[in-house]
Amino acid sequence: MNVTDCLNKAGKAINKAEADMIKEKFQEFTAKGMDEAEASFAALKEAQAVVDKEISDVLDKVEKAGGKVNRPEVETKPMPVGEEVNGEIQIVDANVKIQQLDEAIEGIDDVLRCVMGAA
Secondary structure, three states: OOHHHHHHHHHHHOOHHHHHHHHHHHHHHHHOOOOHHHHHHHHHHHHHHHHHHHHHHHHHHHHHOOOOOEOOEOOOOOOEEEEEEOOEEEEEEHHHHHHHHHHHHHHHHHHHHHHOOOO
């Protein structure tokens, strides 16, 4: 099954921003001549790399602000970090941000299992 079909099957298990990014990358890779299976895996790999980078960035902000983190997991104590939203820095709870990113990873993993035929 290709990634587009799996994204449709996943429904709300993956958020729209990640789904759109994966679809865009899939189309980009197939336009470059990759077959659908290869393009599906490449698109999911890139999406995973983006989410991993976002997690790393949050952990870096926590450490820079003097907080302690246990990579790859954040301590359960809320750690405020600054995040730019609409051009302004807002304080957010890093644990909430990590949880949102973890949910994105779970959605990407669901789609990957589907592409591999395991779902």
